[in-house]
Amino acid sequence: MQHMLQPASATSRSRTALIFVLPLMFLVIGLALRFIAFRVAQPEADPTGFIQSMCRWDCGWYVKMAQTGYDPFPIPSRINAGNWAFFPFYPLLVGAIRLVLPFPTIVTASIVSLLTTYAAAVVAWPLFERNLRAFTLYAAYLLSGPFAFYFTSFFTEPMFVLTMTVVFVMLKRSNYLGAGLATVLLSATRIVGVFATLSLIVQAALDHRTSTGSWRGLIGAFLKRPNLLLAIFIAPLGLFAYMAFLNFYIGDGLAFQHTQRAWGRPFGNPIFFVWQGLTAWPNTGFWPTSSQWLAGAAVLGFVLTLVLAWRRQWAQALFAFVSLTLPLFAGLASVIRFTAAMVPITVLAAQLLASRRWLFALSLLGIIALGYVIPLAWLGNNVALV
Template sequence: MAVEDVARPNAGDRFTAVAVAAVPLLFVVSGLAIRYAAFASVSTELGFAAYARALCRWDCAWYVGISEHGYERFPIPNHSNIGRWGFFPFYPMLVTAIRAVFPFPTILVATITSIACSYAACLVAWPLLEKNVRAYVLYCAFLLSGPFSVHFTTFLTEPLFVLLTSCVFLALKRSTYLAAGVSSALLSATRLVGVLVVFATVIQMSREHRGQGGSIISFPRWLLGRPDLLVAIFISPAGLFAYILFLYLTVGDGFAFLHVQRAFGRVAGNPLVFLWDGLSAVPTTGWLPTAPQWSAFAALAGLTLSAVLAARRQYGAALFCAASIILPLITNLASMVRYVIGLAPLMMLVAVLLSASKLTCLAALALFLGACYFMTVAWIGGYLALV
């Protein structure tokens, strides 16, 4: 009996592990099928290579250029006066390294790498979702077969950003702060807002200290007595600092990634004004919201979900997500939809809320899969709200 009692849990654990791995794999296949069908409906050229090229829109072309040619030294005669410095280096470097081993076209390597990153992000989300099966299914469907799955399966930073963000919060959940620091360092080399996750790390450390009977006032002294925690904090922005040093040595301007934003039409202003301008950009014909309205809706939805995270006492995740929305909002609403859906804690929260009942879960799943086709067509067609 004792042997049987041990064997049954082990068999159950193996089944769970297989199911956890199989669910996102199923959505990898279904997502590819749906997006390819959408591509085939608007393209005369078929094949996976043509599909990958068709989905490489907007910022994707910049990342392909960085992966193949690196960052330019300005000025370059007879070239664009907009440098690539605003796009952070870690993901293009990763694709370049993989391409050195598998010598295929950059966009093919990047597409497969993005799918792999999104798949891995799903696996990391399983413990973060407290092993909630319905929420896990919805989250996997959203990333890999959902309306915005194109963002997570082409050469954009969202797949790696979501994966590394999930790794940070899983490490914090397990109080493995050094792992959180390493993931944070890589995150800060992926996108500028990645550096903000260090505040979530400090908040989690503070909660652990108070859980041990400490107070807020005694937290700094306790922290100074923990060199391992200090190392985790100090290495968190290492990716950003390394990029600043690289730009200083090669371009002469360590903050070129900020200064070049003006060339993209990003100038600091009042985020409330940007929100109001977006909401008031009503369509001149038809009833569908305009691209600025969609961006404003996304920003407001993201901030509202951040408040829900705070209400659920997930203060670190709430602060990280809110700051990651407000920072780009200071310049304008461009790419706001993409920025919001790329915040893993928010999308996990949405999955949890939609999984509250079997009916809402099934309805959301059907909506995700159905919208994937039409949003892919819109992406290929250059719909501005999806940029």
């Protein structure tokens, strides 16, 4: 019997090692791909400027937040768009770490982002049901893929992905208090994170239905579980704490929403914005416009959300749907970034693409190839990637 168990034990140890080694390998590959793209896009630039070159658009705001915190009101010598639109957890965490490391802020932030995204890939393993091929694609996507510059520079995406992953891993294990604590951080990272509270409630209800075979007694069962009630109560505290801070600091607890007017964001029907984007045909040639790329990303996100619902992964589908829909009320800006960081649909995409060996191989090659091509567009200030 002992002899029969040895191969399984060795296989288990090898698989565990791969869970840690594969993301590390893709972390190194991703750095190499982006550095090559940097040298090709900016051949005259000093190689030491690589990390700074990847810091574009919102990254500059996060750097300033990590150094000086939030803007007062009125903003001295600044445009009227305050940085209150950016949620506090990740930039302030980097700001605290930079106080003990002897590096420029962007270097510290990039190191923290790399480690955070690496952790997000490792922590995601339980979501893949021992599917090593799908996990490989996912790790490659996060650390070497076309949008890895979001996850490895100074954006909130690394922490957003990590905390979201922890939420759904905890829910998978019916650890509601763990999911609630992770949602606190998620809701302090980005406004849509608070809607993971709904996913927590939905998953708890589904677990009750599975264990009892009925919806009867659901409310009573909830009331008899102090850990579940506590989880639901604390989950939105990240958002509420930020609102309380804004109210105290500048007198407007909803400044993160009100400042959108200064950013020139529209407000309207998401369906209209998506349709308008899809029909924004190029004036010449056949290459899609930036608006079409953004609208296409939104459509792809919703299609994958429908697949989650078809698979009865209701908690994940609900969070993905709300988190993709809410930003669309302000137009198509940043939709690619929001879709690229939506864990339920990116995990699902990796599972679908790993369903056949040939598809897995092509997908892995495509991820690596795009991990070089898309950073070229990023370095070229392609507005679709903002």
